[in-house]
Amino acid sequence: MKNHWIQKYLPFTLGSLSLVWQALFFYVPLLCVIVLSFTGDTPYAAFQGFFSAVYVRIIVRSLGMAFLTASMCLMIGYPFAYFLVFHTHRLRNLLLFLVMLPFWTNFLLHICAWFFVLDRQGLLSYLLQKLGILSGPLMILNTYWAIIIMMVYFYLPFMILPLYTALDRFDQRLLEASLDLGATWWQTVTRVLLPLTMPGIRVGFLLVCIPAFGEFAIPEFMGGDRTMFVGSVIKHLILGAESEVAGSAFTLISSLVLVIVIGMLYLIIGRLVPSRYEKE
Amino acid sequence: MRSSWISRLPSFLLVVFTYLFLYVPLFVLVVFSFNKDPFPAPWSSFTLDWYRELWVSTELWDAFKTSCIIALSATFLSVLMGVMLVFFLMKSVRVQRILGIFYANLVVPEVVLAVGLLSMFSFLHVELGMRTLIIAHTVLGLGYVIPVVYQKYMTIDPHLIDVSMDLGATLGQTFMRIVMPLLRPALYAAGLLVFIISFDDFILSYFCAGSSAQTLSMYIYSMLRIGISPVVNALSTLLLIISSICVMLFCYYNVRSKLL
Numbered sequence: 164m165k166n167h168w169i170q171k172y173l174p175f176t177l178g179s180l181s182l183v184w185q186a187l188f189f190y191v192p193l194l195c196v197i198v199l200s201f202t203g204d205t206p207y208a209a210f211q212g213f214f215s216a217v218y219v220r221i222i223v224r225s226l227g228m229a230f231l232t233a234s235m236c237l238m239i240g241y242p243f244a245y246f247l248v249f250h251t252h253r254l255r256n257l258l259l260f261l262v263m264l265p266f267w268t269n270f271l272l273h274i275c276a277w278f279f280v281l282d283r284q285g286l287l288s289y290l291l292q293k294l295g296i297l298s299g300p301l302m303i304l305n306t307y308w309a310i311i312i313m314m315v316y317f318y319l320p321f322m323i324l325p326l327y328t329a330l331d332r333f334d335q336r337l338l339e340a341s342l343d344l345g346a347t348w349w350q351t352v353t354r355v356l357l358p359l360t361m362p363g364i365r366v367g368f369l370l371v372c373i374p375a376f377g378e379f380a381i382p383e384f385m386g387g388d389r390t391m392f393v394g395s396v397i398k399h400l401i402l403g404a405e406s407e408v409a410g411s412a413f414t415l416i417s418s419l420v421l422v423i424v425i426g427m428l429y430l431i432i433g434r435l436v437p438s439r440y441e442k443e
Numbered sequence: 444m445r446s447s448w449i450s451r452l453p454s455f456l457l458v459v460f461t462y463l464f465l466y467v468p469l470f471v472l473v474v475f476s477f478n479k480d481p482f483p484a485p486w487s488s489f490t491l492d493w494y495r496e497l498w499v500s501t502e503l504w505d506a507f508k509t510s511c512i513i514a515l516s517a518t519f520l521s522v523l524m525g526v527m528l529v530f531f532l533m534k535s536v537r538v539q540r541i542l543g544i545f546y547a548n549l550v551v552p553e554v555v556l557a558v559g560l561l562s563m564f565s566f567l568h569v570e571l572g573m574r575t576l577i578i579a580h581t582v583l584g585l586g587y588v589i590p591v592v593y594q595k596y597m598t599i600d601p602h603l604i605d606v607s608m609d610l611g612a613t614l615g616q617t618f619m620r621i622v623m624p625l626l627r628p629a630l631y632a633a634g635l636l637v638f639i640i641s642f643d644d645f646i647l648s649y650f651c652a653g654s655s656a657q658t659l660s661m662y663i664y665s666m667l668r669i670g671i672s673p674v675v676n677a678l679s680t681l682l683l684i685i686s687s688i689c690v691m692l693f694c695y696y697n698v699r700s701k702l703l
Binding site: 174175177178179180181182184185188189191192193194195196199239242243245246247250256258260261262263264265267268269270271272273274275276277278279280282286316319369370373374376377379380384393394397398401402407410411414418421 | 451454455457458461462464465466467468469471472475482521524525527528530531532533541544545547548549550551552553554555556558559560561562563565566578579581582585589614639642643645646649650659660663664667671675676679682683686687689690691693694
């Protein structure tokens with residue numbers, strides 16, 4: 164009798180283990196963030212502090228940085244992935260491997276590497292001075308430029324890989340057909356290539372935007388910890404000031420803003436680029 | 444179609460520049476790990492002193508061990524649970540509907556998950572340390588394992604499972620003898636992915652580690668805060684080698700999982 168019971172329910176139990184795990188350690192914590200945000204002195208006390216110009220500016224700055232990073236990654240990554248898919252033959256796997264390698268290495272290591280390039284006595288500064296473009300040392304570390312370069316560098320593989328997958332599925336003959344049938348080069352790109360590879364663009368954009376929004380280590384090292392971003396505020400509130408309620412409230416607000424902005428962006432892009440081919 | 448090489452030249456240059464952009468910093472990093480004088484000084488002479496210093500640092504080895512234990516446990520747990528979800532629930536529920544639950548792991552910013560886990564652990568008075576890190580990294584891993592394993596599972600002929608059951612194998616035997624061998628390449632690929640993600644993870648570790656456990660990422664972070672030292676370069680060079688091996692293995696198993 165007991166044996167029968169085990170046989171009946173054991174598979175289901177084993178199968179649902181990961182569901183339980185996911186619920187307990189993923190969804191419950193997210194709920195915790197929401198609930199904790201409202202446990203101040205009055206339910207909304209924790210939020211009041213954040214509707215000030217300072218915090219609004221931080222959120223806007225983080226959003227701007229995330230979108231700038233994603234757009235730059237897209238601009239570099241799209242032609243890059245296109246070239247990789249359509250114009251490389253034997254070397255393709257090696258080239259793809261070389262794109263994946265940075266994606267698989269510790270990002271703190273990349274930060275360290277860029278110190279050597281961007282420092283006042285670093286490689287870039289040295290080269291620019293040798294070439295006579297700059298007269299003094301390059302003062303780029305601790306500026307927005309350094310943060311952007313580092314962000315684009317770090318997130319580029321996240322953009323290239325989904326674009327590569329999307330382009331790999333794309334039938335190149337469609338381009339030839341479109342050009343043969345009299346479409347201009349521009350029409351072919353906007354009416355055929357972009358709509359058909361839109362899923363890849365979308366995934367890449369999300370993969371870059373979301374983590375870039377919460378990034379705190381890159382601004383901290385590259386920006387010299389002078390400019391605050393959403394990630395740095397969360398880190399400061401939770402770990403530095405030990406004010407969990409305020410920290411959760413800020414996490415909640417900023418994630419909501421991110422979700423809303425990305426949602427709106429998708430609606431707008433969906434209107435601009437005809438997506439009727441996508442369903443295939 | 445204009446296929447002359449001139450029209451391809453701009454994109455060719457872009458690709459070359461992108462690779463330079465990706466690899467010159469890493470190259471400089473590796474080169475300076477062999478330099479005798481620490482950074483602002485230019486190249487002087489070749490040395491392995493920094494590697495020797497790395498070798499004798501106990502703090503580093505502890506961090507390395509902690510990272511390995513956490514990454515291995517998270518990999519094991521997430522791969523095991525992921526496979527069992529796909530195999531055992533496939534019989535009763537349409538798993539595809541459940542998959543959506545796990546996609547959230549890839550979409551929610553890691554900081555948000557980290558804040559949530561931290562507040563939950565402190566609410567329950569769970570002591571932060573290796574255990575909490577393993578829990579956190581397993582959640583992260585599930586988001587990657589389940590889609591990979593599911594995709595591979597869908598390519599297995601369902602008749603094979605039916606035949607095995609009809610011929611008298613139990614569900615457990617079918618799982619171990621039929622499904623697992625067929626899934627193996629995909630499992631290795633997913634496992635490697637989770638291992639490296641856990642090994643390199645910084646945000647979750649930073650929030651959920653407490654003071655008792657220090658992972659390799661946190662060790663590098665604290666070293667970077669102090670300033671650049673060639674020891675970090677040496678460590679980075681070694682990590683680069685480890686990562687390359689992992690990626691090569693991943694590519695190998697990924698290709699095999701698609702072929703078989």
